[in-house]
Amino acid sequence: MTSPTFTHLRVHSEYSIADGLVRIDDLVGAAAKDQQPALAVTDLANMFCMVRFYKAARGKGIKPIVGVDAWITNDDNRDKPHRLLILAKNRSGYLQLCDLLSKAWLTNQYKGRAELRVEWLEALATSVSTLEPEVNQANALIVLSGAGFGDVGQAIDNGDIARAEKAAERWARIFPGHFYIEIQRAGQPNQEQQVRHSVALAGRLGLPVVATHPVQFISKDEFIAHEARTCIAEGEMLANAKRVRRFNEEMCFKSQAEMAELFKDLPGALANSVEIAKRCNVTLTLGKPQLPDFPTPAGMTIDDFLVAETKKGLEERLIQLFPDPAKREAERPRYEARLEFENQTIIKMKFPGYFLIVAEFIQWGKNNGVPIGPGRGSGAGSLVAYALKITDLDPLKYNLLFERFLNPERVSMPDFDIDFCQEKRELVIQHVKDLYGRDAVSQIATFGTMAAKGAIRDVGRVLDFGYNFCDGISKLIPFKPGKPV
Structure with a gap:
């Protein structure tokens, strides 16, 4: 087996809810076919698929890299948040990501987005890991600048190179030796200008550059389906000429050879994706219940x-x-x-x-x-x-x-x-919260998927087909309880 030349570090699975179409088994299968030894899934502001991805990847002999594509609050303009790609180096980093995301969802939502704040990340540099007392919390994470979506990339797009440098210096200070300037060539507007200025900036500041590719779906054939799903999530129409188009058919799963061709002028940026994969080693214990300690009388086990x-x-x-x-x-x-x-x-x-x-x-x-x-x-x-x-x-x-x-x-x-009475079950839940602590109690999450009948109606709507036409097709699908078609 030849040495790997590239590792995918930026993948949005179907658990990104609004903008991912990648099924975990298909993703892991594609990585295995391309002989990629490691793979990351970095969903948007969540790690919902982490356990499923971790099991699937290890089952195929692929190292799973745990991470998240995080929103970062922009206090200058809350409607234009920045993004950072954050990867866990180890179990301490994974727990840190869990803590940060929980804090974002509970305390810092804006228009449905759970956003991290810069000061939370700055605090990591002075806090010590409970699992690794010799290192601070920031050293348990690897951070990528977010390419054109990060504050560095957005400043470059706006022509403000000084602001871009200032932002990069701040992240490098918070995550010393763990911050990378991220570049992409996925058919985005002004991508070459973005790459040129990013590489030059990294050279001036002595920061490493890493090439990533935004994977929103597996093959180019799925682009229209992905666009339809995005329109369903955003309440848009596929044919609307004025709707914002954030994706293109190049945002599919690319092989190592395709990435090598894309970045043949910057082989070091590809090599850094492999180096990051080597640095990330999250090991989790799954299937072992984590129960709170039940209070017992003194001296009694x-x-x-x-x-x-x-x-x-x-x-x-x-x-x-x-x-x-x-x-x-x-x-x-x-x-x-x-x-x-x-x-x-x-x-x-x-x-x-x-x-x-x-x-x-x-x-x-x-x-x-x-x-x-x-x-x-x-x-x-x-x-x-x-x-x-x-x-x-x-x-x-x-x-x-x-x-x-x-x-x-x-x-x-x-x-x-x-079975609890539905009118008073909340009293029992509140009692458990009072007894064990509000932060230690959660209810089971259920992910709703689009069944065939509903999918046809929704897709028909974004394609601007008549309701009666779509409803007629959906009624042809047989209804089998427990066995959805």
């Missing part, structure tokens, strides 16, 4: 507390199930043996905290007037859940199997199916 609580709960359940003491004592050995078995399995699989957390908020809900279902699904097969009052069905009475819910042979997070 969480395992011991689970056993004590389940024994106490079982005694209450036995009194309820078997009011006759003689009958109760006759049945007790069967229940205690099952409880012992389940407790040992839960402790072995390190899930005591999960059961105690779920039991606490369910009991809180029941005590505060929130209607809660008796439990359904495989969780109803757990006697521990019954003893902790998570469920209200006696699994032994109905011969329900605990192994269907939790099995050492199939290590996965147990999942209780609990």
Whole structure:
């Protein structure tokens, strides 16, 4: 295998929501076909696809590079924010990106954009990494200037070279040894002027130059589909001559050979993309639950507390199930043996905290007037859940199997199916936030995709076809619940 000559560092996947059409499997497949040893996905202001991309890339023997195409607030004109491409060098950098993006979405949105602020990035240079105490936070990130979208590039486009130099010097000061001037040749207006001035500026300041290519879709054939998707997101019409056209058919996935031809006069800029890929080494632990610490009485481990609580709960359940003491004592050995078995399995699989957390908020809900279902699904097969009052069905009475819910042979997070009254469920969520901290609680995100019927109607609208025509086509698509066409 020949040495790589280029690595894609700027890719917008379909998770960029408004301006990406790249499916992760197609992207990784294209990189593998071109024998690229590394690849980055840098969606716009989010890292939604990170886990899926990380798994897919490693599955094909490609090093995944984690990063983001970030909006940067422009205080001179909030309607014209700048952009920076930020890549994580290591796990510390990845966590830093998570923190920055969360802060942007929670505290600094403008017209739907989650923007980072320069002062947040400046603060990194003086803060120390908790994972690597010998380095500051800024050294866990690699930053690219954003080409024509960054403050350096925008100043060059405006003919203000002095302002461009000032901006580049500031980023180089914040990220010493980790800041690159980014150049592109993707069919943008004034691209050669941008490249010429950027390279000259980098030479004067002693900064490295890196060539990137904005990948919005895989092949040129997908350009019209990408434009249609962009129009759907922006409420535009494809044929509108006055709409802003930010993309062109060159913004597809290019091979190393194509990039070498594009930048044959600047081979060093291509080589730097490979060097950046070598510097980025994010290793993540996936599939391992990260649960908050459940508070236990002083001197008692969480395992011991689970056993004590389940024994106490079982005694209450036995009194309820078997009011006759003689009958109760006759049945007790069967229940205690099952409880012992389940407790040992839960402790072995390190899930005591999960059961105690779920039991606490369910009991809180029941005590505060929130209607809660008796439990359904495989969780109803757990006697521990019954003893902790998570469920209200006696699994032994109905011969329900605990192994269907939790099995050492199939290590996965147990999942209780609990029904909360929709009118009062918010009270339970607020209680959990109060107990564990607002920043430690989140609800599961669901990504909605365009099904065939809806896609045809939306695409027909941006193509300016009549509604009745598009509706007629969409009605020809069969409706199969659970099996979308």
